[in-house]
Amino acid sequence: MKVVVAMDSLKGSLTSMEAGISVKAGILAAKPDAKVVVKPLADGGEGTTDALIEGLNGERIDVTVTGPLGNPVSCHYGYLKETNTAIIEMASAAGITLTDKKDPLHATTYGVGEMINDAITRGCRNFIIGIGGSATNDGGIGMLKALGFVFLDEKGNDVGEGGQALGKVHTINIQNKNPHLTDCHFQVACDVTNPLCGNNGATYIYGPQKGVTDNIKEELDQAMAHYAAVTRVALGCDYEKAEGAGAAGGLGFALLSYLHAKLTPGIDLILNAVELEKELKDADIVVTGEGRLDHQTAMGKAPVGVAKLAKKYDAKVIAFAGSVTPEATACNETGIDAFFPIVRGITTLKEAMDPDCAKANMQAAVEQVFRLL
Incomplete structure (x- = not known):
């Protein structure tokens, strides 16, 4: 029996790999001769970097970069040396949770560009970037400036940072961009389709x-359109109406236009990155799950992405979760054959989410299910 395990994290309790290893222990307790393969799982959002670092034996690189409002922030990215790949979450440098102040006119993605530069100096030429949770509406200008692109106003001065800079852009100079960008490939986890x-x-x-606010909304939108028009003339490409261009305050547009990125739904990008399909081709059973299974899971979250891929090879799919809702039955229509909650008795939320308790509950629940197989 071959079992492939791809568990999403149980947020606040277990990481993707901790959950997966607990599942493996339960399987082997029931079926000692089973071949069990554990893969990390994420959807391109928060926690993706850590999941892939842990699951793909990557290295955590800690850096200090420019935060969304210009203050230094500490963040990290993943480094996969064998494939010269960097795994970056833009929110770690320009995320909405990094500051209590909301200032779309000045919030910048400059730190994202600094992370990319740092990874390039380490030899990275392949990039996986998650772009959810931004605090910015700068069209990606900040990131591009950090990478060496120059944006000047009519008088030849730097346009500055944030949304207020977009309407000022008159000239774009690409001559001083990081020369290594030509050799870099960017894959972007993007789950929105907004232009x-x-x-x-x-x-x-x-x-x-x-x-x-309502009083600056139209002005900012027109400034964004102006920036897109100048970009079109300077670069000879037009991504203003492309699906995902509006992601992360226009960062999607900058990645498409200036870095020739490919935007892909987060779960598809991650499943490809961890080479899950290769292991599924001869799998008998696939185990997936997350902290809570509900109707949102069925709408395309990570466990359903795993299930759909597994069904391509006619594997049975079992899901385990910290809790399930009555609406979780919708998951049965999306490829998950059966699902089970792991909590084994009356307990407080704090007790249930304790990592040691969650690991024990996961292992015990999985063992009992696999004794039937």
Whole structure:
């Protein structure tokens, strides 16, 4: 019997790999001769870097970069030496949780560019970047400036940082960009399809949560369109209306236009990165899960991504979760054959989420299910 395990993290309790290793222990307790392969799982959002560092034997690189409002922030990215790959979450440098102040006119992605530069100096030429949770609406100008792109106003002065800079852009100079960018490949985990501008664009849809008020919304959106127009003339490409261009306050647009990135749904990108499909080809059973299974899981979260891929090879799919809701039955229609909660008795939330308790509960629940197989 071959079993492939790909568990999402149980947030606040177990990492992806901790959950997966606990599942493996339960399987082997019931089926000592089983071949069990454990893969990390994430969806491109928070926790992706740590999951892939742990699951792919990567190195954690700690750096200090420019935060969203110009203050230094400590963050980290993952370094996979064998493949010269960096795994970056933009939110660690320019995330909305890094500051209590919301200032879309000045919040910058400059620190994201600094992270990329640092990874390039270590030899990285392949990048996996998650772009959720940004505090910015700067069209990615900050990131690009850190990478050596120059944005000047009509008088030849630097346009500055943040959303206020977009309408000032008159000239774009690409001559001083980091020369290694030509050899770099960027894969971006992006789960939104918004264009850059308009009523469904970055400013109108996501701007309010970053501090964009009604009185500056139209002005900012028009400034974003102006920036896109100047970019189109300077680079000869047009991604203003591309799906995902509006992600992370227009960072998606910058990645597409200036770094020739490929935007991919987060779960698809991660499943490809961990080479899950290769292990599924001869799997009998696939185990997945997360902290809570509910109707949102069925709408395309990581466990469903695993299940759909597993069904391509006719494997049975079992899911385990800290808790399940009545609406979780929708998961049965998306490839998960059966699911089970791991909590084994009346308990407090604190007790249930204690890592040691969660590991023991996971192992015990998995063992009992596999005794039936």
